[in-house]
Amino acid sequence: MKSKNPKPPVSDKKTRIMTPSIVEEAIEKKLEDIATLLCSIGEGKKGKSRLYEEVLAVVERGLFRIALRRNGNVKIAAANYLGINRNTFQKKMAKLGITNENRT
Known part of the structure; x- marks a missing residue:
């Protein structure tokens, strides 16, 4: 039996459905800030940039x-989570x- 008043999908301006592209956009904006910060710290250094390795380390940490x-703080559970x-x-x-160190 069909409901007389089916609920419409939520699509108002206040609610955003999290899609991979929205997540990627948010991460990319943060990575832009991180890259800017890391590059400013490393300004004047000669040689090959380590930006890629430094950003990966920040994200992994x-x-x-x-x-x-x-x-x-249970390592095996954290590993499974990842x-x-x-x-x-x-x-x-x-x-x-x-x-x-914070293990309970």
Whole structure:
């Protein structure tokens, strides 16, 4: 039996449906700021830029910290949350200089 008053899809200006392109746009805007900041710090340095490696490290560090926080600082749970192997997670933690001191 059909409802007499079906609800229309939410599409007012205040509500935005999160699509991959919206997420990519938001991330790209933040990355632009990060790249500007990192480039200004490295101005005057000679040689090949390390912007790519530096941005990846910033993003990975952030993801790892979020994963740890959201999973009670349990490394295996954080690794699963990110969809990576726990050994890879631990190696990257060490490489990125992340400690797990807040473990409960």
